[in-house]
Amino acid sequence: MNEKLRKIKAVVMKYPILVFLTAAVLVALFFTPNFFTVFNLKNLLLQSTDLLILSCGLTLVQLNAGIDFSITSVLSLGSVLGAYLMARTPLAANPLLGICAAVLMMAGTGVVFGIINGAAVTRLKMPSFIVTLVMQMIGSGAAVLFVNSIAAEATLSATIAGLPPAFGVLGGLGNWFFVPVLIAAAVFLFSDWLLTKTRFGRNVYAVGTNARTAEVSGIPVKKTIFLLFVLCGLYAGISSILATARNQSGIPTLGDKMFLNIIGAVIIGGTSVLGGSGGVRQTLLGVIFMSLMTNVMNLMNVTWYIILLVQGILIFVVAMMDYVMKRQSAYQEN
Amino acid sequence: MFKRLFALFMAVMLTLAAAGCAGQKENETAPAAASESTETEDNGQDQSKTATDVEKDNGDMTIGVSICSLFSPYYVGTYNGITATAEQMGVELVTLMADDDINKQNEQMRNLISQKVDAIICIPLDGTSIAVTVQEAMDAGIPVIMCDRAIEGAKAAKSVVADTYQMGKDIIQWFVDDVKEEDKITEPYQALLLLGSLGDSATVKLSTGFKEVIAEHPDIIEIVGEVPTEWNQETALKGMQNWLQSNPEINMIIVPSDLLIPSVQSALQQVNRWHRIGEEGHVVILSSDGDSAGMQVLKDGYSEVDGAFDAVDCGVQSVIHAVKILNGEEEADDGQIVYGATLATYKNVEETGPSIWSWDDVE
Numbered sequence A: 001m002n003e004k005l006r007k008i009k010a011v012v013m014k015y016p017i018l019v020f021l022t023a024a025v026l027v028a029l030f031f032t033p034n035f036f037t038v039f040n041l042k043n044l045l046l047q048s049t050d051l052l053i054l055s056c057g058l059t060l061v062q063l064n065a066g067i068d069f070s071i072t073s074v075l076s077l078g079s080v081l082g083a084y085l086m087a088r089t090p091l092a093a094n095p096l097l098g099i100c101a102a103v104l105m106m107a108g109t110g111v112v113f114g115i116i117n118g119a120a121v122t123r124l125k126m127p128s129f130i131v132t133l134v135m136q137m138i139g140s141g142a143a144v145l146f147v148n149s150i151a152a153e154a155t156l157s158a159t160i161a162g163l164p165p166a167f168g169v170l171g172g173l174g175n176w177f178f179v180p181v182l183i184a185a186a187v188f189l190f191s192d193w194l195l196t197k198t199r200f201g202r203n204v205y206a207v208g209t210n211a212r213t214a215e216v217s218g219i220p221v222k223k224t225i226f227l228l229f230v231l232c233g234l235y236a237g238i239s240s241i242l243a244t245a246r247n248q249s250g251i252p253t254l255g256d257k258m259f260l261n262i263i264g265a266v267i268i269g270g271t272s273v274l275g276g277s278g279g280v281r282q283t284l285l286g287v288i289f290m291s292l293m294t295n296v297m298n299l300m301n302v303t304w305y306i307i308l309l310v311q312g313i314l315i316f317v318v319a320m321m322d323y324v325m326k327r328q329s330a331y332q333e334n
Numbered sequence B: 001m002f003k004r005l006f007a008l009f010m011a012v013m014l015t016l017a018a019a020g021c022a023g024q025k026e027n028e029t030a031p032a033a034a035s036e037s038t039e040t041e042d043n044g045q046d047q048s049k050t051a052t053d054v055e056k057d058n059g060d061m062t063i064g065v066s067i068c069s070l071f072s073p074y075y076v077g078t079y080n081g082i083t084a085t086a087e088q089m090g091v092e093l094v095t096l097m098a099d100d101d102i103n104k105q106n107e108q109m110r111n112l113i114s115q116k117v118d119a120i121i122c123i124p125l126d127g128t129s130i131a132v133t134v135q136e137a138m139d140a141g142i143p144v145i146m147c148d149r150a151i152e153g154a155k156a157a158k159s160v161v162a163d164t165y166q167m168g169k170d171i172i173q174w175f176v177d178d179v180k181e182e183d184k185i186t187e188p189y190q191a192l193l194l195l196g197s198l199g200d201s202a203t204v205k206l207s208t209g210f211k212e213v214i215a216e217h218p219d220i221i222e223i224v225g226e227v228p229t230e231w232n233q234e235t236a237l238k239g240m241q242n243w244l245q246s247n248p249e250i251n252m253i254i255v256p257s258d259l260l261i262p263s264v265q266s267a268l269q270q271v272n273r274w275h276r277i278g279e280e281g282h283v284v285i286l287s288s289d290g291d292s293a294g295m296q297v298l299k300d301g302y303s304e305v306d307g308a309f310d311a312v313d314c315g316v317q318s319v320i321h322a323v324k325i326l327n328g329e330e331e332a333d334d335g336q337i338v339y340g341a342t343l344a345t346y347k348n349v350e351e352t353g354p355s356i357w358s359w360d361d362v363e
Helices: A002-014 A017-031 A038-063 A071-088 A095-122 A128-151 A165-171 A178-197 A199-209 A211-216 A221-247 A259-269 A280-299 A304-333 B002-033 B073-089 B102-114 B131-139 B164-182 B201-216 B233-246 B258-270 B292-299 B311-326 B349-355
Strands: B062-067 B092-097 B119-123 B144-148 B158-162 B189-195 B221-228 B252-254 B284-288 B305-308 B335-339 B342-345
Touching (some): A002 A017, A017 A280, A017 A304, A038 A071, A038 A178, A038 A199, A038 A221, A038 A259, A038 A280, A038 B102, A071 A095, A071 A128, A071 A221, A071 A259, A095 A165, A095 A221, A178 A199, A178 A221, A211 A221, A280 A304, A280 B102, B062 B073, B062 B102, B073 B092, B073 B311, B092 B102, B102 B131, B119 B311, B131 B144, B144 B311, B164 B201, B164 B284, B164 B305, B164 B342, B189 B201, B221 B233, B233 B258, B284 B292, B292 B342, B292 B349, B342 B349
Parallel strands (some): B119 B144, B144 B158, B158 B335, B189 B221, B189 B252, B252 B284, B284 B305
Antiparallel strands (some): B305 B342
8 A cells, every 4th residue: 555655656746737637627527517528528639739739849948948939920920821822822722732732831830930949049059038039029920910911901801711621620620620639649749759769859858957068978969959949840830730720710810829828838747947857748747737727617617817817826836846846856965 | 745745736626616616706796797787686577678578588598608808898898788688688698708819719619619508699809710610609509699790701690790891981981071071171181090909800890991981082181100009008109109209290090999099198198299179289089989988088079089889789689689599589590780880079979979888987
């Protein structure tokens, strides 16, 4: 019995988020009658997909003590560029070709942003905080300007609609809900494999813990950091595809309010803001928790601002625990 | 350590449960806050003229409300209309607010479908991108009533909508006619055009209406500059300050919502240009929405015109149509009830004022 308890304790220590998750599920059980319905669970899964992909990207960057604010603008810019290709160019006549071009365009937008971020951080030695914040401003501004200048004039609308119905498959509309879930699962498994099974993954943790030491021991620090940003950008591009398909329109403000959820999921999952510890498995739990909480509180008819408040408090508690535990372990080592 | 974790666990449970209770309590108090309905005890009875024709047993009806934002007084007016009518009719409400985020609003629509509400009243941020979830709700057998903004690309059960494009045209046209009538034009007015959120279809349409009529009368109004405000008063204020500094010849400000009137006032006061109509240096103000701030400056003689939809009635009508559809007294036929705007002007404010929804709050 004692052995069992110790095992549970070890797991909980590694994934403190499990405590919160159990609490959320219990609340769901007792307070919300419509929680355990097929429609709602499907719904919950779908709503988590792009958050999971984005958070995996941010986890990668954060493992190296970096940050990427620009992912939300990749969502918006990718969304309008892709929608424009599918709905307002000659490609609209050939839906399949249009979808392929749009998918490439959206993923490409993410990669371009990643390359710029990565290059600025590694070559110009700029802090990622500044670079990605600037890229976020540029991306968001460009997305809104783009829609208002050329794309939207035909319909007087602030978004781009008229996407081919087949594109909805990527967003899980109709009976295709497993498509985005599989895509998100693939991204997650790939990231996890990358971090735990490859030399690149080991390098990431080494660089995140102490870049100087890593450099001295012959790890290609710059290359590692650069690749992390590119991957993060690519993930944002993929996420843009799923979110655009789910909303069936190109939305210039798509990512504007999302960052809080993304960083919340990563931190609450347990990846350290100081870099070097954590991983996408923790982030997966964080994502499930964030989605679950919003969903449950929606079902309970809680006002959005209260949801925000509760999320804020919980993120604070987890971040605090992270610091306290780090300090404790440092103390013990001394 | 384990004890501490257990304590933490309990704390989280408590927080979540408390949040849940807070939400439910709010749900109970919200309808009571709406003014005129507090005295009605039973399902609406005689004193309510709106609800008398549909006074059946609506007790077990639940209507979901998806509202894009509760930031502007206009939507608060609409929401008050919804809650007051729902209480009169004995309908339960579930409200989700999307904080001006299209993606979030679509998610919340799906959460309402999960909850199996009987009908949904949707006040969308954007009529185009909400189409996908409106369709899903309709497919799930939940009638959706669009309130304030029309839907594009799907069929709703009913739409109670404001025609912002036409209102934009009407406001400018009224001013042009007024200027011609008074024969006071010597050279074109130099106008500063404020824009709302560029991701918001109703606003984009309103501005389009403004611009189309202005373009027809270059001898009367000339647009000097545009200030994108993103519905942020601070952004609006700074934008106006910059323009008024660099272009002192500006003598007209066109405002997409009375939400920004306080910013307009303080920007003009800072450059000492806040004067009544007829006083020297007066800056013409053309506005819309008809909230109390806008009506106040109109009544006090600072602005020329305020175009207003009946925000409260829009909410009232939405609930009535939802209940009628649920009772089978009306078809879910994608029918549109289009609202025209009332123009309250500096000339007729004493007569039209009382018919504007916010008049009770005007001193």
